[in-house]
Structure formats: C-alpha cells, structure tokens
Amino acid sequence: MVVTIPTPPTPSQGSTGTRSLQLVVTTHPPHIDESLLGRQVPRHMPGGRETPAVTTTTTLVHRPYDGPEEWWRHALVYEIPSPAMGAAELDRTDPIIKHARYLGMDAVLIRPSLLDIDTEMDSIHRFIDEAGEQGLRTIVRISGALGPITGPYAKQTNSFITGLEGAGDDLLRRSEAYLQAGAAGIDLGTIVPPQLTSGIRLDRLSTYCAMLHGQLAEYVDEGIIGADVTADYPESLRHHLQDDWVHHLRDDCLTLTRWNAESLTSHLTRSLDEHDRFGAPPTWRFLPPHILSEHLDPGDGQRWYSVDHDERLRRGLALQAMMLALPGSLYLRQGDEIALADSDKPTAPLDLADMVIEHTQGQASQFGSPAATVRHAAHVRLEYNLACAPLAFVTGLEWCPPQTLAFLVRGVLVVVNTSDSPVTLPAEAKVLLSSQPLRQEEGRPLVPPATTTWLEATTVA
Numbered sequence: 110m111v112v113t114i115p116t117p118p119t120p121s122q123g124s125t126g127t128r129s130l131q132l133v134v135t136t137h138p139p140h141i142d143e144s145l146l147g148r149q150v151p152r153h154m155p156g157g158r159e160t161p162a163v164t165t166t167t168t169l170v171h172r173p174y175d176g177p178e179e180w181w182r183h184a185l186v187y188e189i190p191s192p193a194m195g196a197a198e199l200d201r202t203d204p205i206i207k208h209a210r211y212l213g214m215d216a217v218l219i220r221p222s223l224l225d226i227d228t229e230m231d232s233i234h235r236f237i238d239e240a241g242e243q244g245l246r247t248i249v250r251i252s253g254a255l256g257p258i259t260g261p262y263a264k265q266t267n268s269f270i271t272g273l274e275g276a277g278d279d280l281l282r283r284s285e286a287y288l289q290a291g292a293a294g295i296d297l298g299t300i301v302p303p304q305l306t307s308g309i310r311l312d313r314l315s316t317y318c319a320m321l322h323g324q325l326a327e328y329v330d331e332g333i334i335g336a337d338v339t340a341d342y343p344e345s346l347r348h349h350l351q352d353d354w355v356h357h358l359r360d361d362c363l364t365l366t367r368w369n370a371e372s373l374t375s376h377l378t379r380s381l382d383e384h385d386r387f388g389a390p391p392t393w394r395f396l397p398p399h400i401l402s403e404h405l406d407p408g409d410g411q412r413w414y415s416v417d418h419d420e421r422l423r424r425g426l427a428l429q430a431m432m433l434a435l436p437g438s439l440y441l442r443q444g445d446e447i448a449l450a451d452s453d454k455p456t457a458p459l460d461l462a463d464m465v466i467e468h469t470q471g472q473a474s475q476f477g478s479p480a481a482t483v484r485h486a487a488h489v490r491l492e493y494n495l496a497c498a499p500l501a502f503v504t505g506l507e508w509c510p511p512q513t514l515a516f517l518v519r520g521v522l523v524v525v526n527t528s529d530s531p532v533t534l535p536a537e538a539k540v541l542l543s544s545q546p547l548r549q550e551e552g553r554p555l556v557p558p559a560t561t562t563w564l565e566a567t568t569v570a
Contacts, residue, residue: 171381171500181333182390183496184438187214191458195223196232210243213487220250226286237291246293294333318354350387359394368413370514391437423559430544430561433486434523448479477546522566531555539565
C-alpha cells in the first residue's frame with residue numbers, strides 16, 4: 110500500500126503511515142483514508158481469517174523547501190582543506206578539478222592562503238575558469254582560524270579575525286578579490302560560539318557577514334557564505350541562520366552522536382529542525398573518524414568513534430554513506446572518498462591529490478569500496494533528487510531490527526546497521542549501494558554491523 114502523507118503544520122510534528130515505503134509530500138489533502146495513518150491494518154487470509162497486524166510507521170521530520178531552487182541548496186562540494194596553497198599549486202590543480210567532477214561534485218572549496226592577491230591573481234582566475242569548464246563552481250575559504258571545537262583541536266579557540274590569510278580588513282579585501290575573479294562563494298571556516306570564548310562577539314560577526322553579503326550582491330549571482338558551527342550551541346546556530354547570514358551553515362551533529370539509532374535520530378532531527386525553521390538548506394560536513402581520538406574527545410567518551418581503529422573506520426564509512434543520502438548540501442573532504450587516514454595524508458595538496466586519484470582508480474570498480482560508494486551515491490542522489498526530498502524515519506519493518514536506523518528519502522530507503530548483528534534483507538531487495546561489501550545467506554543479502562545500505566524502497570515494502 111502506498112500512503113501519501115499530508116504536509117504537517119511543523120516539520121518536527123511528524124506524520125505516520127501504515128505499511129508504506131513511499132513518501133509523497135503534498136500541499137493538498139491526500140486521496141487516502143487518513144484514519145489509517147498510524148494504525149495497525151490487518152491482512153486478510155482466505156476463509157476470512159486475519160494475520161496478526163503489522164504496523165510500519167513513517168515519521169516525517171523534513172519536507173522540501175518550496176522556494177527558489179538555488180544551486181547551493183543541493184550542492185555537493187569537494188573540499189580541499191590544505192592551507193598550503195599558493196599560485197604554484199593552483200596552476201597544477203587540473204587533476205583535482207577533473208577528479209571532483211568524476212565523483213559527481215558540483216563545486217570545489219579551496220583555501221589559497223599563500224596566494225598574494227596583489228600579484229598572483231592570474232592563477233586563481235585560471236583555476237576558477239578551469240573548474241567552470243568542468244561544470245564546477247569555486248568556493249574560497251578566507252580564514253581557517255575561527256577555532257575548531259571538535260577533533261584534534263578541541264577546546265582551542267581563536268579570534269575570527271586571524272589566520273594565515275591576514276587579519277581584519279585584509280580578509281574583506283581577499284574576499285572581494287576572489288569574488289571579482291569569479292568565485293561563487295566565500296567560506297569562513299569554523300565559528301566558535303561566544304559561550305566558549307570572549308574573543309567572539311556575535312554583533313561584530315554579523316557586521317562582518319553583512320559586508321560579505323554586500324560583496325556577494327555586487328559581484329556574483331546566487332553567491333554564498335559558508336561556515337561551520339557546533340550543534341552543541343543551537344543559539345549560535347540560529348543566530349547565523351537568521352536573515353540568511355550564512356547560506357551553508359554546517360554543524361557537527363554527526364560527531365556528537367552515539368552509535369545507536371536513537372542518538373542518530375535525535376541529532377539528525379534537531380539539525381533538520383534548526384535549519385527548517387529558517388528555510389535554510391541542511392548542510393552536512395562529516396568530520397572523519399581518523400582524526401578523532403579518545404584524549405581529544407570533547408565529550409564523555411561515549412561517542413561513536415570511541416572504539417578501536419578498524420571499528421571506527423567502518424562506522425565512519427557508514428555515517429558518510431548515510432550523510433550522502435540526506436537532503437540539502439554536503440561537503441566531502443579530500444581523502445574521505447577513499448577512507449584515507451589523516452596520518453597517511455601528505456601535507457602538500459598536490460601530493461595528496463595524486464594519492465587520492467591513485468586509490469580511487471583501484472577502488473572504482475569494487476562494490477562497497479569507499480570511492481565506488483561515494484561516486485554512485487552522487488549519481489543516485491541526482492537521479493532520485495534526494496537533496497530536495499522529504500525525509501521520514503521508518504520503524505516497524507518486519508525484517509529490520511529496532512536497534513537499526515532506517516529512514517526514507519523519496520524512493521530510497523537508507524538502513525544504517527547500528528546493531529551488533531547482520532540485518533537480513535528481503536530476498537527481492539534491490540540494493541543501490543553499500544558502505545561495505547554484502548554477503549548472501551540462502552539467497553538473501555546480509556547487511557553487516559556498522560554498515561549503511563541504500564535500497565530501492567518499492568522492493569522492500
């Protein structure tokens with residue numbers, strides 16, 4: 110049975126449906142008996158007998174934005190995080206651009222902190238033009254010194270006006286130069302909440318954003334500002350979302366979760382709610398597990414990555430595959446597509462690019478490999494228009510244990526196995542992709558623990 114779920118009064122309120130794995134959001138009353146929503150529907154057997162009632166419940170937590178569809182609302186962004194990039198490096202980045210396009214990205218984020226904007230702007234002009242020829246927009250980060258509060262630099266704070274790129278007015282001068290050269294947006298790095306340091310004043314930061322908005326309006330159509338902020342301080346997140354101060358505001362909710370369906374559901378719901386209340390696109394940036402360790406854990410030691418290296422890697426890949434299915438925009442850091450540990454990454458951006466491309470070639474044809482999963486996810490994401498899809502959590506599937514997270518985005522059912530046992534899929538299940546290879550048992554695919562699998566929803570209803 111297909112259930113059409115009416116648009117709820119608020120995204121957080123949710124809606125329920127019975128025995129359905131197809132979600133259609135409408136703005137008019139659906140042509141179904143709404144009294145069936147959330148009820149147990151008996152299945153009749155020959156002779157008038159009834160089988161035990163089985164209820165599959167869908168809870169709608171996000172509906173698509175119904176305004177203009179600017180490119181940045183559904184963008185896949187390939188992030189080159191290295192700050193060691195100047196004119197010489199920019200002039201040799203053609204392989205990086207082609208690789209990003211190969212993966213199915215829409216934009217590239219670079220941080221040319223070593224570039225002299227008075228004498229070396231020709232190189233960034235060439236980079237932006239070459240990216241444009243490949244169908245990619247360019248976003249430029251002008252400061253990476255806003256102070257990360259997760260990962261290896263946890264609890265370290267810095268003023269938002271410092272960094273390798275210069276301080277104060279020089280940052281605005283750099284941003285204007287990049288926008289004049291054709292950049293599609295400016296990225297600010299991580300914004301430290303004022304609760305953590307007196308060095309951050311929201312009024313000053315708002316003035317700064319207003320100046321950047323003025324530059325965007327002058328030089329580029331549909332230009333954006335991007336930044337990171339921690340989900341631990343929703344007040345700060347709301348401040349930067351209001352009035353469209355920041356278009357791509359990425360939070361770290363995936364770093365804050367425990368490895369169970371309840372925690373993942375809670376953090377994803379909260380992040381979606383915070384963005385939806387302002388009509389802002391959810392924007393996801395995954396902090397890879399390889400740079401997280403126990404002594405740097407800003408939490409209580411119960412986060413999903415507080416395990417041994419191999420399990421941390423499997424969980425990280427599962428979360429990355431989950432993230433690729435989420436509505437909104439997404440940032441993928443260079444090296445994440447091949448599960449490359451930070452300790453194994455060369456510091457020079459071009460050496461890293463060579464390593465990434467080499468590993469990608471080896472993984473490209475291997476089902477369940479990181480590179481193959483990322484590339485195919487980008488394809489399926491586009492085919493099903495997942496970036497602009499409603500999202501509903503699904504419970505009560507006969508074959509899916511309650512300890513496992515399942516959610517529906519348009520025609521794709523995403524299963525994240527957070528349990529300790531394999532999940533046996535229906536024999537007719539059509540698997541679209543998986544973060545790990547799958548084996549079969551008696552003709553039925555098995556999803557291993559710490560694995561995310563995308564399924565064509567109509568095949569598992």
